[in-house]
Amino acid sequence: MSESNRRLLLDGAAQLGINLEPAACERLQVYLNELMKWNQRINLIARNTGEQQAIEIHFLDSLALLPLLTRTDDAVHLLDVGSGAGFPGLVLACVLPEAHFTLVEPRQKRVSFLRHLIRLLELRNAEVVADRVEAHAAAWHGRFSHVTSRAVAEPGVFLQLIHPLVTPATGVILMLARKEPLTRLSEAGVSGWQIVETIRFTLPFSEAPRLLAVVHSG
């Protein structure tokens, strides 16, 4: 990664209130290089995405979840459903070595990319399950402190898929590209879940609106 990209990552993270440690920044630089290289051969992110855009819409968007995971001393084990090229789960694993991350992704080429990076970066806090989440949901009941997903399914469909694996204590984090506040999930066509917290922010450079909603079942 060039010096200007490194600065973009550091400055963008700082705008989100995140101080990136040098080791984490180094891992994300390797990640970006591999992403751009692999993306020429397999479909990981939109073909015409440049490095600076990838930093913002993939890396910084993923990092925005960090404050939700670091605010207590409780152990964090996050499930990222449909991780694709690792957003948000693998980015978070690069910066939070003390937490554990399970990435579930059925597409084999994406799984190969994720496993390649985990090996390359020597991440001991991340694993990939090459499958659809519904194949494991019942067996995983109560295993995760947090569950998240980006750009996989509408909130109602996603919450239905993961329902068997959550308990009332599981923090489910919805990542939404939405400008308006969300006060009730019924606005998103969902029942049986409560919104515990919402965080609105804009991406640091394009100012594209984002909304994180933490929801609990029951």
Ligand SMILES: C[S@@+](CC[C@H](N)C(=O)[O-])C[C@H]1O[C@@H](n2cnc3c(N)ncnc32)[C@H](O)[C@@H]1O
């Ligand atoms: C549009 S991509 C988003 C990838 C990544 N989360 C991101 O934001 O860049 C959706 C991903 O979800 C995966 N997916 C779709 N249905 C799934 C399911 N039922 N369980 C797990 N993953 C699923 C797809 O294989 C695909 O990689």
